[in-house]
Amino acid sequence: MKHYQTSRLNEAIDVSIPFHQSDTLNFMGDQVTDFDPQTRSGQIKWLRSTRKPRLAFNQYDFFIEPAQSWEFPVEYPESPVMPFDISFVTPRTARIRIQTRRKVAKEQPSLMISGEISEDTSWTSATQNEHGYVWESPFGKVELGLHPFHLTFKDANGKILTQTWHHKDTFSLQNMYPVPFSFARSIQDMSHKIAATFSLSPGEKIYGTGESFTGLNKRGQRIDLWTRDSLSVQTGDMYKPIPFFLSSRQYGMFIHSTAPMTLDIGKEYDAANTIYMDDDSMDLFFFGDPKEVLGEYTALTGKSPVPPLWSFGLWMSRITYDSEAQTREVAQKLQEHQIPCDVIHLDTGWFEEDWRCDYEFSHTRFDDPRKMIEDLRKQGLRVSLWQIPYFTPTNRYFQELIDKGLVVTDPDGNLPTEDAILDFSNPETVAWYQEKIAELLEMGVSAIKADFGEGAPIFGRFHSGQSGRLEHNLYPLRYNKAVADVTERVNGEHIIWARSAWAGSQRYPIHWGGDTENTDSAMLACLRAALSIGLSGFTYWSHDIGGFVKESPEALYRRWMPFGMLTSHSRCHGAPPKEPWAYSDSFIDDFRAAAEMKYKLMPYIYTQAYLSSQAGHPLLRAMFLEFPDDPTCWMIEDQYFFGSDILVAPLFEETDHRIVYLPQGQWVDYQTGAVYEGQQWLTIQAGQIPIIMLVRAGASIPHVEAALTTDHIDWEKVSITNYTNEGITQGQGKFYHPLRQDWVEVN
Structure with a gap:
């Protein structure tokens, strides 16, 4: 049975803890062996290591040191060699699979993946260099270093987006920081946990990880990906953790697993992003502008269909x-x-x-x-x-569900909690x-x-x-x-x-x-x-x-x-x-x-x-999705775009005005028609409705007469409102008709 350091039922799990304990055996990803550039598969040698305490000037610290095996019989490998492979799913998506022990359980179809994962052929064949191999597509490069083991991801211009962290890469006097690309083996239950560490560049910002209520930029945070009844929207717990994030350096990662995870995004060590997984294998998709990353990720895991109009x-x-x-x-x-x-x-x-x-x-x-x-x-x-x-014990279906074997059990076949939980x-x-x-x-x-x-x-x-x-x-x-x-x-x-x-x-x-x-x-x-x-x-x-x-x-x-x-x-x-x-x-x-x-x-x-469903984009958008080249937009978490053309700034305190950032261009107040120049911060008064709404100049917004329900909307009376630097006028344009499920021109 797995060992978990939690104090109460369903507490979020910090998977990073074993990597900082002196009684855990660590194996660091050291070098690649037996690599076949045609199949892009080989093995990683994992260097056995341990943490040694050292007293220096009245302070104890731990340092990583190579360790010799003292296990019996001697057939147990001192530094195990385990499979890994690289594949390409689309011209923008690479997949990395790593194992730390031999697989016995039969692999099950993934509910997280939508459809079949195919092999993309637009990537070049492997090119060998002094360090290893390079693959290229029109959108980027993946480089594999053999001795030592390194994965480097670059954009089409050769800029490094991120790269793995080898134990020899540290510049810290404390060589256990950051935790290198490694796995930990527990002495309590022999379970493996993986730490996949990637570089963070100066000024780099990380977003996503699910419905997180904490600061929008996740850099400097440690996030446990564990579904939990948060009972609040002002803690680190999440109802909807998602093992996906995207970077201001215009890449994204999806960790294809349901195991407990902890993301240390520059909290313990500012220059490192470590994915801690309570699993003995890792299946990582790397996606390389933010909108394209979201499109790639949702092409893999599925896009949201449009819900009914009502x-x-x-x-x-x-x-x-x-x-x-x-x-x-x-x-x-x-x-x-x-x-x-x-x-x-x-x-x-x-x-x-x-x-x-x-x-x-x-x-x-x-x-x-x-x-x-x-x-x-x-x-x-x-x-x-x-x-x-x-189902509580007084529910009339409680016993029926148990008798029919339709509920979750404990290892002995009994209920693990007071409730009968549907399986x-x-x-x-x-x-x-x-x-x-x-x-x-x-x-x-x-x-x-x-x-x-x-x-x-x-x-x-x-x-x-x-x-x-x-x-x-x-x-x-x-x-x-x-x-x-x-x-x-x-x-x-x-x-x-x-x-x-x-x-x-x-x-x-x-x-x-x-x-x-x-x-x-x-x-x-x-x-x-x-x-x-x-x-x-x-x-x-x-x-x-x-x-x-x-x-x-x-x-x-x-x-x-x-x-x-x-x-x-x-x-x-x-x-x-x-x-x-x-x-x-x-x-x-x-x-x-x-x-x-x-x-x-x-x-x-x-x-x-x-449009958003087709592209895999959100209807409520962070500012940088519309203005990815504006550094200020990457910093803002209290205003947003509603669709592509309406900038919204809610009033988060008892006032009738607030400071709003306007990106490049001109912006028309939805309620008053006032026109503002962009690329500046302005104090703007809310209109009669207590919120600030600014329409991108040049946008055409379709409207219809209000009705008491969507069933009563007269879709033959849709009009187009043009928002220009001269104000608000009626014009022509098109909209996607919810009843006809087609584009309709309005003149």
């Missing part, structure tokens, strides 16, 4: 509507106050017992749920339902679960909220034959897929509403940002998370507008609302009240104005969604 409208929810009367009242109030909305979400209270998920409406509080759903649908409103994959690696479990979900969808439900999914126990045993070490992070992807597949089969639409995710989950939109505090800083953390997950391959994202944990302060909610409307998907959710009519009359007016703004922008939003 999903881009407002979702109204709270913890929780718990009766048919409440639900109908919300629908009536939305219409009474003329507030555009498309979805009413029923959270934890639609069962007979709150939170006890049994897939059945309460008989005492919902008189006729099928008719309720039908009636709401006639108004243009859809219904979304909450559920979870965990989505078991096809029979998926079939049982999808049957329950299908009954709800056939009743008329439009979307299923796939809550939780971060708690698959690490000591669990799964039908796949794997332990929680490899299934824990994979669990959200299996869960997302199960919900998405049955929804598409019954309703014909690509949509879920999920909290947890892993690499590949972007194929199953939509994901939201978890349990947000009701504070200014949490609002900003939500934007950082949106930008980070967008830089991890996810096109669509949402969050709980106004915050989740407590009642939203009116002033905060007023500023948060337009920010929430200018994300791909917009949901008001959390502790009650969330409905605008529970606040002041002026708040209702401001709420309505923000919602109407989004509905008027629906042709632009849907067009940008289509």
